[in-house]
Amino acid sequence: MEIKIFETEEALANYAADLFEETILRKPDCVLGLATGASPEPTYAELVRRYTQGRISFAQVTTFNLDEYCGLPRDDKNSYYSFMQAHLFSHIDIPADHIHIENGNAEDYEEEAKAYDAQILASGGIDLQLLGIGTNGHIGFNEPADAFTEHTFRIKLSDSTIAANSRYFTDSKIPEYALTMGVAGIMMAKKIVLIATGSKKAQAIKDTASGPISPRCPASVLRLHRDAVLLLDREAASLL
Ligand code: PGA
Secondary structure (H helix, E strand, O other): OEEEEEOOHHHHHHHHHHHHHHHHHHOOOOEEEEOOOOOOHHHHHHHHHHHHOOOOOOOOOEEEEOEEEOOOOOOOOOOHHHHHHHHOHHHOOOOHHHEEOOOOOOOOHHHHHHHHHHHHHHOOOOOEEEEOOOOOOOEOOEOOOOOOOOOOEEEEOOHHHHHHHHHHOOOOOOOOEEEEOOHHHHHOOOEEEEEEOOHHHHHHHHHHHHOOOOOOOHHHHHHHOOOEEEEEEOOOOOOO
16 A cells, blocks of 8 residues: 655646546546545645646546435435546546446335346446545544455444534434445446545554554555555645
């Protein structure tokens, strides 16, 4: 696992956007795995800028998002569908039917999860997977557990995730459950890029980079991936 440390948020976002740009230019019909949260926002802004400048097109790109809350209406301002529309999809030329996000309002979550994994498989698999990391080391919504998770499934969010994400739910209650790609599913991506910024992520990054490879820190599994890179600012890297 490679680690890169950047002096500014802008430099980090530029580097991450370079990885996306290279992937799209090399393979215009590539499959991108996307993440939500504060960490990828500057990268999405940079990708929108590059699209607007005519440097890249998403016309043939397919995307799969990592996760979605259960029980939130799709158009709720806090759904990850809304996040992706606001930060990326509404600004670029990706066809609507190339976008995949788990349906957090599915009648049968198991069927939804199975269908989601089948779609990823049918697409040929994810070429470039973007990740954030929770303060508890989660990737997607794979919370610390006794065993690594496998494929897409419904998870009960941990107290620390609920505490961290409640900041967005100013006038409604944060859902307790989410659908998320599993760790084994994430590990199938050909390349993985994890972005972490700020001192709140420093311990999780230390555990990821040098703790035991353990489902107690799900991101630590990235050390077993042949092409994973952590993109950090100085604060997130401060305990390394
Ligand atoms: P953040 O979330 O980017 O908003 O810090 C990351 C995560 O919880 O995976």
